[in-house]
Amino acid sequence: MERGRTAYLLVMLILFVLGFLAFLAIAGYGDRLAPEWMSQVLEFQGWQISSGMLAWGAFGLGAVVFLLLLVRQLVRRFRGRRSSGQEVTEHDLELPGSQPISALPAFAESVAQVLGARSPSAPQLVNQLLRAGIALGASDIHLTPDREVARASLRVNGVLYELASIPAHLHPAVVSRIKVISELEIFVKNRPQDGRIQMNTTGFGARVSILPTNHGEKVVLRLASHDPARYDIDALGMTARVRDTLKAVLNRNQGLIVLTGPTGSGKTTTMYASLLHIHATRGDETNIVTLEDPIEFDFPAFSQTQIEASRGLTFAAGLRSLLRQDPDVILMGEIRDDESADIGMRAAMTGHLLLTTVHADNAAGVFPRLVQIGVDPVQLASATACVISQRLCRRLCPACRQEAPVSGAQRQQLALLGIPEPPAGPFYSTRGCEKCVGKGFDGRMALYELLVVSSTLRDLVAERAPSHRIHEQACQEGMRPLLLDGLAKARAGLVTLDEVLRVASA
Numbered sequence: 001m002e003r004g005r006t007a008y009l010l011v012m013l014i015l016f017v018l019g020f021l022a023f024l025a026i027a028g029y030g031d032r033l034a035p036e037w038m039s040q041v042l043e044f045q046g047w048q049i050s051s052g053m054l055a056w057g058a059f060g061l062g063a064v065v066f067l068l069l070l071v072r073q074l075v076r077r078f079r080g081r082r083s084s085g086q087e088v089t090e091h092d093l094e095l096p097g098s099q100p101i102s103a104l105p106a107f108a109e110s111v112a113q114v115l116g117a118r119s120p121s122a123p124q125l126v127n128q129l130l131r132a133g134i135a136l137g138a139s140d141i142h143l144t145p146d147r148e149v150a151r152a153s154l155r156v157n158g159v160l161y162e163l164a165s166i167p168a169h170l171h172p173a174v175v176s177r178i179k180v181i182s183e184l185e186i187f188v189k190n191r192p193q194d195g196r197i198q199m200n201t202t203g204f205g206a207r208v209s210i211l212p213t214n215h216g217e218k219v220v221l222r223l224a225s226h227d228p229a230r231y232d233i234d235a236l237g238m239t240a241r242v243r244d245t246l247k248a249v250l251n252r253n254q255g256l257i258v259l260t261g262p263t264g265s266g267k268t269t270t271m272y273a274s275l276l277h278i279h280a281t282r283g284d285e286t287n288i289v290t291l292e293d294p295i296e297f298d299f300p301a302f303s304q305t306q307i308e309a310s311r312g313l314t315f316a317a318g319l320r321s322l323l324r325q326d327p328d329v330i331l332m333g334e335i336r337d338d339e340s341a342d343i344g345m346r347a348a349m350t351g352h353l354l355l356t357t358v359h360a361d362n363a364a365g366v367f368p369r370l371v372q373i374g375v376d377p378v379q380l381a382s383a384t385a386c387v388i389s390q391r392l393c394r395r396l397c398p399a400c401r402q403e404a405p406v407s408g409a410q411r412q413q414l415a416l417l418g419i420p421e422p423p424a425g426p427f428y429s430t431r432g433c434e435k436c437v438g439k440g441f442d443g444r445m446a447l448y449e450l451l452v453v454s455s456t457l458r459d460l461v462a463e464r465a466p467s468h469r470i471h472e473q474a475c476q477e478g479m480r481p482l483l484l485d486g487l488a489k490a491r492a493g494l495v496t497l498d499e500v501l502r503v504a505s506a
């Protein structure tokens, strides 16, 4: 048991005993139990009161108050445990539909209203924050305590927007409320905690992370939504050519599809969109299974398995078991070791379509990386259908973007990336307007590089050619490198040139 809670319960117990003694005193046993000074009789406006009775009475009053507090605390704990994360009901939240970021001020206003009440309610506040986060399609809700206030902000499409400043004295109550609905220890305040808010009825879920800082506990809620529009393969921002080629590959019965890109480059979104596309075109009779670490979104269309290495459920073990379940399409979160790579290659050559991710700098770099992990190059060459490399950019707000010339620094950076002369403009930059809450961005889009393995490329991979040779050959066959995809999108006014240079040089 937590030390704070033990002390709390001890105080409660002492007060309860005192209260019981007070009851005895008032009931007429006071003189025998009380010390001598307590048996003096005071006169007050014609009333005769024993000082002992007065003292015991005061103790009694204190005890009753604390008893009520104890009962309240116990009821809260009991309720917290029983409802385990279901306490935020649909009714409480009135889950709003997806709204544009320009609706942010309206949500800030409703949070301010809760804060403006005489005694602001923490549960209401948390509900308002969740409402705002869900409605605006936030990926995260942050509660960052500072000296005087705790800042509540939302990350929407990669941009952090401030929603409210919560007075520091309210912050602990808000954190406690979040702990209750995510089944965390309320009394633990000095170590990190991780939990989950799950509402099966609405499909809403959030991962909760709490970390002690010098100004109190910092909370981050990572929201997961089921909005199928987010996983529409036609809305990912692929050019028609990339999209149609990918769809053709997804139509195959077997082969390996590898995605690469840094963390947060939208690989998971592309994989889910691909699986949903397969499900939509082939129907329920296609057995789609996933092995994930962690399961980021829950889809009814596939069976998803969570990797738990501590219990022996590794990617390799999971894949071996999955293959006995007659799958057609498999998503394996990641290839990390030679064992899972080996089983994956064999699966991809024996009638299964396998989607996975590998860490590499570009599409061509995936092959040497997998060979380095221990995959046989000949096997790799015949198993791989295509490789996608991607990066995520913030999309320019179409309402306020403005034309901007290429700066000297940008010219230099382009030259370093192998483009001595930038393509003829115009390019665009941000300005900020009401629609984008002054940020200049609205949503995100990915830059893609899609390498489809031709027979020539297959030979190169099999003979362990270096990645630059594979890259050159792929470009000759029509692959548009990521940087050029970005430049085309920058010229079309979808993203800024700076954003392209930032993600493409990473």
Ligand SMILES: [Zn+2]
Pocket (backbone or CB within 6 Å): 397, 398, 399, 400, 401, 432, 433, 434, 435, 436, 437, 438, 440, 441
């Ligand atoms: Zn704007």
